Amino acid sequence: MNRIDPDRVRVILATDCGSTTTKAILIQKIDGVFRQTHRGEAPTTVEEPFADVTMGVLNAVTETQELAGRRLIDADGRIIQPASGDEGCDIYISTSSAGGGLQMMVAGVIRQMTAESAKRAALGAGAIVMDVIAANDKRRPHEQIQRIRELRPDMILVSGGIDGGTTTHVVRLAELIAPAKPRPRFGSEYTLPIIYAGNADAAPLVADVITDGFDLTVVDNLRPVLERENLGPARDAIHDLFLEHVMAHAPGYDKLIQWTDAPIMPTPGAVGNILETIARERGINVVGVDIGGATTDVFSVFDGVFNRTVSANLGMSYSISNVCAEAGMDNILRWVHIAMDARELRNRVKNKMIRPTTIPQTLEALVFEQAVAREALRLAYLQHKEFATTLKGVQRQRTVGDTFSQESSGETIVDNMKLDLLVASGGVLSHAPSMRQTAMLLIDAFEPEGFTTLAKDSIFMMPHLGVLAEVHPQASVEVFERDCLIHLGAVAAAACSGKPGQACFRYQVRGDTLEASGEMRVGDMKLYPLGLGETARVAIQPERGFDFGAGPGRAVERDVEGGTVGLILDARGRPLQVEGGVEGWVRALELYPEGSVA
Amino acid sequence: MTARAYTPGLKVSARTRHRVRRILPIAGDVLVQAGDAVQARQAVAHAFMPGDVTPINMANLLSMPPTDVPDCMLKKEGDRIDVGDVLARTPGIFGLFRSEHTSTVSGTLESISAVTGQVIVRGEPLGVEVRAYLAGRVAEIVPNEGCVIEADAAFVQGIFGIGGEAFGPIRRAAADHADPLTEDRITPDMEGAVIVGGARMTEAAIERARAVGASAIVSGGIDDADIRAFLGYDLGVAITGSENVGLTLIITEGFGDIAMAQRTFDLLASLEGREAAVNGATQIRAGVMRPEIVVPLPDDAAGETAGTSDAGFLETGAPVRIIRDPHFGRIGAVGALPAELHVLESGSKARVLEVRLDSGESVIIPRANVELIEQ
Numbered sequence: 007m008n009r010i011d012p013d014r015v016r017v018i019l020a021t022d023c024g025s026t027t028t029k030a031i032l033i034q035k036i037d038g039v040f041r042q043t044h045r046g047e048a049p050t051t052v053e054e055p056f057a058d059v060t061m062g063v064l065n066a067v068t069e070t071q072e073l074a075g076r077r078l079i080d081a082d083g084r085i086i087q088p089a090s091g092d093e094g095c096d097i098y099i100s101t102s103s104a105g106g107g108l109q110m111m112v113a114g115v116i117r118q119m120t121a122e123s124a125k126r127a128a129l130g131a132g133a134i135v136m137d138v139i140a141a142n143d144k145r146r147p148h149e150q151i152q153r154i155r156e157l158r159p160d161m162i163l164v165s166g167g168i169d170g171g172t173t174t175h176v177v178r179l180a181e182l183i184a185p186a187k188p189r190p191r192f193g194s195e196y197t198l199p200i201i202y203a204g205n206a207d208a209a210p211l212v213a214d215v216i217t218d219g220f221d222l223t224v225v226d227n228l229r230p231v232l233e234r235e236n237l238g239p240a241r242d243a244i245h246d247l248f249l250e251h252v253m254a255h256a257p258g259y260d261k262l263i264q265w266t267d268a269p270i271m272p273t274p275g276a277v278g279n280i281l282e283t284i285a286r287e288r289g290i291n292v293v294g295v296d297i298g299g300a301t302t303d304v305f306s307v308f309d310g311v312f313n314r315t316v317s318a319n320l321g322m323s324y325s326i327s328n329v330c331a332e333a334g335m336d337n338i339l340r341w342v343h344i345a346m347d348a349r350e351l352r353n354r355v356k357n358k359m360i361r362p363t364t365i366p367q368t369l370e371a372l373v374f375e376q377a378v379a380r381e382a383l384r385l386a387y388l389q390h391k392e393f394a395t396t397l398k399g400v401q402r403q404r405t406v407g408d409t410f411s412q413e414s415s416g417e418t419i420v421d422n423m424k425l426d427l428l429v430a431s432g433g434v435l436s437h438a439p440s441m442r443q444t445a446m447l448l449i450d451a452f453e454p455e456g457f458t459t460l461a462k463d464s465i466f467m468m469p470h471l472g473v474l475a476e477v478h479p480q481a482s483v484e485v486f487e488r489d490c491l492i493h494l495g496a497v498a499a500a501a502c503s504g505k506p507g508q509a510c511f512r513y514q515v516r517g518d519t520l521e522a523s524g525e526m527r528v529g530d531m532k533l534y535p536l537g538l539g540e541t542a543r544v545a546i547q548p549e550r551g552f553d554f555g556a557g558p559g560r561a562v563e564r565d566v567e568g569g570t571v572g573l574i575l576d577a578r579g580r581p582l583q584v585e586g587g588v589e590g591w592v593r594a595l596e597l598y599p600e601g602s603v604a
Numbered sequence: 605m606t607a608r609a610y611t612p613g614l615k616v617s618a619r620t621r622h623r624v625r626r627i628l629p630i631a632g633d634v635l636v637q638a639g640d641a642v643q644a645r646q647a648v649a650h651a652f653m654p655g656d657v658t659p660i661n662m663a664n665l666l667s668m669p670p671t672d673v674p675d676c677m678l679k680k681e682g683d684r685i686d687v688g689d690v691l692a693r694t695p696g697i698f699g700l701f702r703s704e705h706t707s708t709v710s711g712t713l714e715s716i717s718a719v720t721g722q723v724i725v726r727g728e729p730l731g732v733e734v735r736a737y738l739a740g741r742v743a744e745i746v747p748n749e750g751c752v753i754e755a756d757a758a759f760v761q762g763i764f765g766i767g768g769e770a771f772g773p774i775r776r777a778a779a780d781h782a783d784p785l786t787e788d789r790i791t792p793d794m795e796g797a798v799i800v801g802g803a804r805m806t807e808a809a810i811e812r813a814r815a816v817g818a819s820a821i822v823s824g825g826i827d828d829a830d831i832r833a834f835l836g837y838d839l840g841v842a843i844t845g846s847e848n849v850g851l852t853l854i855i856t857e858g859f860g861d862i863a864m865a866q867r868t869f870d871l872l873a874s875l876e877g878r879e880a881a882v883n884g885a886t887q888i889r890a891g892v893m894r895p896e897i898v899v900p901l902p903d904d905a906a907g908e909t910a911g912t913s914d915a916g917f918l919e920t921g922a923p924v925r926i927i928r929d930p931h932f933g934r935i936g937a938v939g940a941l942p943a944e945l946h947v948l949e950s951g952s953k954a955r956v957l958e959v960r961l962d963s964g965e966s967v968i969i970p971r972a973n974v975e976l977i978e979q
Contacts, residue, residue: 185657327840353858354860361928367929439952
């Protein structure tokens with residue numbers, strides 16, 4: 007890989023090799039600022055008959071070069087580096103989730119402690135966690151071994167014990183894994199990488215057990231003491247082994263690795279990277295969501311702590327039937343404002359599952375899909391909140407002052423009142439016919455409280471920018487703010503609930519383009535136009551019991567930024583009560599064309 | 605701009621040169637040779653998987669520190685173990701009060717740990733066998749793994765299935781392609797048969813087929829509620845094939861009241877009495893896998909061998925099936941392929957095509973919502 011002088015970089019090329027599509031974007035420095043200028047895409051070519059990922063990459067880059075009028079590939083089919091005149095690029099980087107991404111198994115001694123920390127490390131590195139094995143997972147040893155045998159992970163992360171603690175339980179875990187001889191996905195010559203990140207004293211004993219057919223890497227303990235996680239070394243080892251083993255066995259990646267200026271990252275790992283960078287640079291709390299056909303990824307950064315979860319079977323096509331099964335049809339239909347036949351819908355859901363590439367043609371089909379999306383997002387966020395917690399198993403010293411406080415170890419760190427920015431990506435959110443629908447999907451599913459900015463990823467370039475953050479953070483942040491995010495606007499929502507029709511809050515909005523004031527009652531929603539680049543000062547006086555962040559009944563004033571949707575005032579209360587029907591909200595935000603609301 | 609667009613389709617072929625790879629999950633012995641004629645149910649390769657593992661916490665069982673376990677073992681690593689064998693015995697006090705552990709499993713002693721006090725016994729190897737599935741000729745041997753079998757066959761891909769590989773003669777149980785498969789159409793002499801229905805198969809028909817011992821049912825559609833009743837649970841994702849329900853089900857068109865495509869029905873009806881191999885396994889993910897019905901044909905049968913592509917380009921005049929409401933299941937031909945984006949009733953913009961339905965009516969459909977019917 008080349009050494010890069012950040013000051014001399016003018017042109018950056020980035021690709022993301024997804025399971026089905028390879029996307030290329032071109033970033034150029036224009037008037038001293040990095041901007042995303044062109045993009046191209048082509049089918050991914052990992053599977054037979056092509057079996058060479060670089061073909062898809064070159065096709066996507068070729069489309070980009072034609073659109074940009076800039077030659078990026080030479081006659082030998084190589085990416086031209088460095089840039090000179092109107093050809094080539096200075097940096098080329100890539101991410102990948104082709105072939106199903108990185109699939110891992112993790113093991114730890116106690117499910118709620120070391121095993122959970124191991125899971126966090128694997129998820130943070132962008133992996134799909136197939137199963138978690140723990141000494142107390144209520145399965146008998148032979149059942150655990152059977153499970154390890156059935157799964158075909160690309161990699162296993164083993165943790166357990168604090169440094170200096172007991173070694174027996176950790177070695178017992180290794181003794182389960184070694185005879186199980188899990189078969190990896192990539193054929194018999196693949197030696198399965200195992201990362202050991204547990205009690206340092208047990209490392210030599212683990213190495214004695216895990217020998218033939220495995221490639222053992224020992225890194226620092228990811229939970230050296232109960233009170234602290236140290237996920238960095240395990241995460242780095244996962245990235246390295248992902249490149250060395252998994253990628254090296256995927257067709258064509260050996261070539262692609264040679265081309266790139268930074269290690270190829272798993273796509274979700276890169277998305278997490280950019281969100282973490284943004285949260286740090288701006289000093290804000292961020293939640294990002296990417297809802298796909300098969301899975302939904304949720305990322306959060308609260309008070310600098312990053313968490314990621316993958317809800318493996320919540321998605322809008324392959325997994326749509328699972329969303330309906332998990333949420334229940336009644337929960338989905340509560341979001342629908344037009345009459346639908348449940349039996350017919352069940353068959354439609356299954357038809358979408360077996361033909362996942364179809365799109366809604368009728369308004370009814372769109373309303374239904376967006377209802378399913380609300381439930382998929384809601385369930386994924388619920389799982390995320392349960393996972394993103396303070397460390398479990400940590401003893402806290404309680405004082406008299408804590409007598410009435412419910413705080414304990416293992417509490418979720420996701421706090422909707424502290425949330426500043428909510429970013430959406432994924433087909434059903436990005437391609438909704440109206441941005442209002444996207445904004446409303448986010449508010450209904452995530453239930454933000456107080457003041458929150460809503461945005462969407464314009465053309466899904468967060469993965470590209472995530473890797474770019476590793477080699478050129480400035481370019482990454484500039485493009486993220488100018489081209490990646492489309493601001494939808496802001497929502498001001500009251501926490502706590504009341505009876506429908508009861509007074510909720512009074513508001514006053516002052517801005518260059520918007521002056522408004524009024525009163526909101528429980529159940530009301532209101533939308534004010536506040537365009538891109540426009541700001542306004544919003545003063546809220548909540549009624550007793552309602553909270554906007556300063557405490558129940560306390561007045562709050564905040565500056566908000568506008569967007570393609572505007573300023574949304576939400577007096578529906580939290581948690582959201584949907585039982586009364588959604589027609590009023592659909593009408594207030596003019597979500598669907600006139601006439602669709604009875 | 606050329607009026608071509610790539611679209612997936614399901615293959616329905618009266619005669620094609622069909623090849624199947626029959627591979628063991630782990631290395632083993634191949635039982636056939638290139639050029640051999642094989643029958644569908646014949647084993648072509650077998651192997652032994654390492655047996656299941658039983659961990660025994662000897663330190664706990666004999667109440668001793670893990671470090672003492674190796675000294676108390678009466679069997680060494682690699683020794684054969686039978687049920688009732690004494691595996692370990694404590695020295696006791698002056699030779700008295702000894703405690704011992706007798707094995708409840710048989711196999712081989714794999715490891716003894718002085719760190720955890722754990723002893724691991726590996727059970728008897730598990731035999732794995734791969735059958736030919738397609739009656740035909742062995743075209744290629746994959747050393748230590750399996751073989752490739754080839755035969756001329758009629759081949760029909762379904763859209764979704766449940767259950768794994770099954771075999772049997774084809775029996776038609778519907779008058780025509782739009783005839784629902786009801787309970788009264790299933791007769792006791794259909795035991796072991798691959799039953800071909802027309803439109804939706806009902807839950808009562810499925811239960812009756814299972815009761816008479818049929819091998820499989822192939823029909824146009826099925827109701828989601830019926831599949832749930834049959835399986836006993838709601839299907840989450842379309843990854844099937846390992847259900848153990850005593851009957852393989854394959855639908856060719858989709859969920860709901862939907863008739864089998866005329867061409868598919870006519871082909872299957874023409875094969876009545878012939879031995880078929882079917883597989884309901886479906887995986888709708890990257891690297892999609894669809895259920896299939898394969899009917900090997902004799903070498904001298906008349907008919908031409910069709911190509912093997914399962915996808916193609918949309919062109920004016922190409923026959924297509926609409927695969928999403930509001931015209932789900934309707935069949936027609938491509939009338940026009942406008943290049944510009946079209947605003948749908950949902951408000952979304954999408955590339956569309958005009959489909960001339962068999963009824964003579966023309967409708968505008970998003971390109972993503974049709975599939976080619978192979979000629």
